[in-house]
Amino acid sequence: MDFTMYETLLQLPLFQGLSKNDITEILTKVKFHFHKFQSEEYICRQDEPCRQVGFLLSGTLQAESRSRDDSYTYSESLPVPHIIELYSLFGLHPRYHASYRAMTDVSILTIDKQYLLDELNNYIPCVFNFSNIICTRAQYLHQQIWRDVRGGLHERFIHFLLERSSRPSGYKLLRIKMNDLAALLGDSRINVSRMLNDMQDKGLVSLRRKEIEIPALERLL
Amino acid sequence: MDFTMYETLLQLPLFQGLSKNDITEILTKVKFHFHKFQSEEYICRQDEPCRQVGFLLSGTLQAESRSRDDSYTYSESLPVPHIIELYSLFGLHPRYHASYRAMTDVSILTIDKQYLLDELNNYIPCVFNFSNIICTRAQYLHQQIWRDVRGGLHERFIHFLLERSSRPSGYKLLRIKMNDLAALLGDSRINVSRMLNDMQDKGLVSLRRKEIEIPALERLL
Numbered sequence: 100m101d102f103t104m105y106e107t108l109l110q111l112p113l114f115q116g117l118s119k120n121d122i123t124e125i126l127t128k129v130k131f132h133f134h135k136f137q138s139e140e141y142i143c144r145q146d147e148p149c150r151q152v153g154f155l156l157s158g159t160l161q162a163e164s165r166s167r168d169d170s171y172t173y174s175e176s177l178p179v180p181h182i183i184e185l186y187s188l189f190g191l192h193p194r195y196h197a198s199y200r201a202m203t204d205v206s207i208l209t210i211d212k213q214y215l216l217d218e219l220n221n222y223i224p225c226v227f228n229f230s231n232i233i234c235t236r237a238q239y240l241h242q243q244i245w246r247d248v249r250g251g252l253h254e255r256f257i258h259f260l261l262e263r264s265s266r267p268s269g270y271k272l273l274r275i276k277m278n279d280l281a282a283l284l285g286d287s288r289i290n291v292s293r294m295l296n297d298m299q300d301k302g303l304v305s306l307r308r309k310e311i312e313i314p315a316l317e318r319l320l
Numbered sequence: 321m322d323f324t325m326y327e328t329l330l331q332l333p334l335f336q337g338l339s340k341n342d343i344t345e346i347l348t349k350v351k352f353h354f355h356k357f358q359s360e361e362y363i364c365r366q367d368e369p370c371r372q373v374g375f376l377l378s379g380t381l382q383a384e385s386r387s388r389d390d391s392y393t394y395s396e397s398l399p400v401p402h403i404i405e406l407y408s409l410f411g412l413h414p415r416y417h418a419s420y421r422a423m424t425d426v427s428i429l430t431i432d433k434q435y436l437l438d439e440l441n442n443y444i445p446c447v448f449n450f451s452n453i454i455c456t457r458a459q460y461l462h463q464q465i466w467r468d469v470r471g472g473l474h475e476r477f478i479h480f481l482l483e484r485s486s487r488p489s490g491y492k493l494l495r496i497k498m499n500d501l502a503a504l505l506g507d508s509r510i511n512v513s514r515m516l517n518d519m520q521d522k523g524l525v526s527l528r529r530k531e532i533e534i535p536a537l538e539r540l541l
Contacts, residue, residue, distance in 0.1 A: 145334070167467075187455070189452045189454075190458070191452075192459040215442075216447060226436075231410045234407050234414075237407040237461060238411050239363070240458060240461035245385075245387065245388060246460065247391075248504070285476065
């Protein structure tokens with residue numbers, strides 16, 4: 100095993116805490132697949148079955164979630180390293196909750212789900228990391244839900260974005276018609292438009308036809 | 321091992337799929353604690369560290385969640401068998417997200433967290449069940465968040481309740497001032513009061529001072 104492979108795995112949240120010997124052993128038992136994607140290529144699509152765990156090793160990946168009624172999409176940029184939907188491997192809805200698209204050249208490492216149960220499960224750090232990641236996801240969503248909004252339109256808009264974000268910072272893109280956004284925020288089209296233009300004047304968002312681009316969500320908070 | 325113990329464990333979601341031999345073996349290694357609580361006693365309280373997994377074996381248990389700013393509480397009745405916050409054992413916020421109170425005589429089985437990592441982890445059905453339960457929790461919260469609300473006050477009220485419920489049915493109790501509820505739903509006190517009285521006329525809720533009792537949430541949907 101070359102030093103690079105050891106370093107690569109150890110930087111991934113699922114493998115942190117493993118010894119060099121553990122990793123050497125794991126490499127003889129578990130099949131790791133390396134994939135390259137070019138800009139604009141999709142790694143996987145929303146609602147497809149999730150049968151493997153994917154790790155973003157390099158490049159910029161965008162998660163794009165479509166609303167149930169298909170009226171809008173919400174996208175966010177994901178940092179390296181990122182695990183693609185570990186929480187979709189099991190449970191009642193084992194399908195991707197978003198589509199993942201390469202924004203630059205991207206490299207991804209994947210492991211089939213079965214290896215998690217058959218092999219990685221024998222390494223306490225892996226089990227511990229897996230449990231921590233999934234529990235943290237459930238806790239994060241719980242906290243987003245219990246972030247009560249008492250303010251006006253601006254607060255409801257921030258809440259709308261935060262609830263749908265896998266992390267409360269970074270680049271986000273909301274593709275939506277102004278009428279639909281107004282309906283979802285329970286306010287008038289004119290008020291929503293005024294708020295967004297005000298945010299644009301402050302350099303917080305860029306507005307285009309049916310698109311609201313947010314360079315850094317943390318600046319809105 | 322008596323037949324009853326075997327049956328008891330097998331009805332719990334974490335142990336489903338285990339063989340009788342597995343369970344006999346587990347009983348020699350894992351300490352199971354049985355607790356009895358009387359009506360009105362608390363099993364555990366919100367924000368306390370969660371260091372064990374608790375199973376409701378019999379009786380009626382109520383989960384009571386306090387809002388961050390302490391302005392309201394939301395309670396729901398839990399069915400037997402119920403696992404108490406498996407998703408709070410690990411992760412960044414390993415504390416109870418709600419308080420749990422006996423509403424009748426209640427019996428609870430607990431297992432210390434360490435046994436999950438050290439022993440139960442060796443049984444594939446346990447690992448599989450654990451992963452399914454936590455992933456389902458994360459997926460359920462995700463779905464609640466993406467249930468877009470376009471309707472009026474009534475739909476926003478239902479959404480408020482559903483998002484905060486661990487399941488979309490059964491008894492719920494919201495303790496809140498009418499002014500606070502109006503602020504959270506982004507409408508006027510008079511409109512919220514009118515909606516609630518209308519629901520009371522239809523037998524869907526019972527209103528008392530600072531309390532909204534919902535005998536069966538599914539009837540509101």
